Amino acid sequence: MPTADRTLPHLSSAPDGTRFRDLNRNGVMDPFEDxxxxxxxxxxxxxxxxxxxxxVGLMFHTVIETGQDGTLLETPGAISKSPTSTVVLDKRMSHFNVHGLDDARAAARWHNRLQELAEQTPHGIPVTISTDPRHGGAQNAGTSWVTSFFSLWPEPLGLGALGDPELVRTWAGTVRREYTAVGIRAALHPVADLATEPRWARQRECFSQDPQLVARLVTAALDGLRGAEGEIPVQSTVKHFPGAGPQKDGEDAHFPYGRDQVYPGGRFEDHLLPFREAIAAGADAIMPYYGRPVGLQIDGHEIESVGFGFNEQVLTGLLRNELGFDGVIVSDWELVNDNHVGDQVLPARAWGVEELIPAQRLQRILEAGADQLGGEECTELLLGLVRDDLVEEERVTDSARRLLRVKFRLGLFDDPYVDESAADALVGSEESRRQGHEAQAGSVVVLHDDGHVLPLHTVRGSTRIYAEGLPADVIAQLGEQVATPAEADVALLRIGAPFQPRDDLFLESWFHQGDLEFPPGLAHRLARLRAACPLILDVDLDRAAVLTDIAGECDALTGSFGVSAAAWADAITGVVPARGRLPIELPRSMKAVREAHEDVPGGTAEPLYPYGHGLDIDQVISSRR
Structure with missing residues (x-):
């Protein structure tokens, strides 16, 4: 629809009165403009x-960054490699993954200026702006963004803890409305991976370890992103085909030491199920992961041990031919060239084909069946391959066809612009924030309440609270903050799940990897604290954790998934009662984790808290009557 605060450029009328955008500026309504x-x-x-x-330009999809106050950035950015006009006008690119964003109105302004720039190209192909998830609380420059002006919801694991497809549909509909208000028209999500390997760093982006539940929630998310008839849609990108969960030893395939994906339990079909359902539900695009399969057989055929983005057996044989997917296949980021950011280098994730030079890698990706190269802008390499007769132009045309179809379905050719003056009101509305807050609070999982302290009854200004990991304003809503446990009526602690910090490679510090056990001193510190007053402990489960040593050292224990301090406070006091159920199991020991198969949902022996465990606070109240 035309924007309220500007005139739609190149708007003309055909002789029969049909309004159209004359994108090639020839004075005629050509069929592509009709x-x-x-x-x-x-x-x-x-x-x-x-x-x-x-x-060729359509086939590249890279990072873009904004200038100050909604201006176009005409220099390389912190991660983006080229000035904006270079990638749009010189390289003819029109798909970009936006990083950053300061506020809604500036984001909308920047987007409109980018569309104006794209109108200078020969056929005025509009830009598609994509983004990694922005509606959770986790910041990772490689996978997600905290965007304060959007409404805040639980991470997908928290949505999985609630297990409600209708809620996921509402969440995705909110994502769609807030994205489109600032010009974002492609979601690099939802994630259809299964969180079967407890050590894997990307569990928080998954809905669950349960293939059936993940399939239901992914299809609900696709419904919400598509919207109803007449609503502005957002392109979905389901990832990471054919399921990125079973990483060997839980290491992530962003990094060379995590390149292997394994199926020792023979559960490949479990990981494939959510993608089958997503394809049937009309997924627009699918992204394969970096990992290379090791020891995988499909229909009796050994699958080559090369990264899924280079794997013709998986992308063409399985995804295209067997599953019948004819949407866009977009590779994950930077499979062709090494990534240089400052003085840090991350090798191209060309697992299994490291020996190939960039042009050969690009050719291999196209032969595998991908339509678009994520994180790359090396258009000259593909042009050279076509001119050297190593890639047929018809192969380029096939991918361009799929990419253009999506742009037309999104309505971008008819009006890519947004209303800058309305962006602030449309994004992060009071109602959306309320819904997100209630979903966060409800998603909290009460693991135990041995001290019978939940729901917590406090008196503002009177109840003395010792707290760690909670801001002062939240504590003030509950009671009076004191300096030591000895002075307190109750202690409230929030801690993160354990991990082993790493920072040798670009992006590595953002990924919580390694063992799942807390340092041994934590249990002793909690015991001393609990001796002074009742203790309620929350663990932010961005992945699984071994809680065995600390569970007995607190009166009540909760697990949360990207939940704000205010939402957690509402959950434990019963204002919005916690009702989550574990979407993943919490293992009893690292020994059990190491002995489990990476691909098996719920595969650890005698988990401390099994999948589906959780107490409703309402049920806790009823049990005491």
């Missing part, structure tokens, strides 16, 4: 008009 035609018809007309350079 809003009455189908996306398929418009795509075929435009394809016949495009130069090789324009088709």
């Amino acid at each position: 809003p009455r035609l189908s996306p398929e018809e418009r795509t075929e007309d435009l394809l016949a008009r495009l130069s090789l350079e324009e088709k």
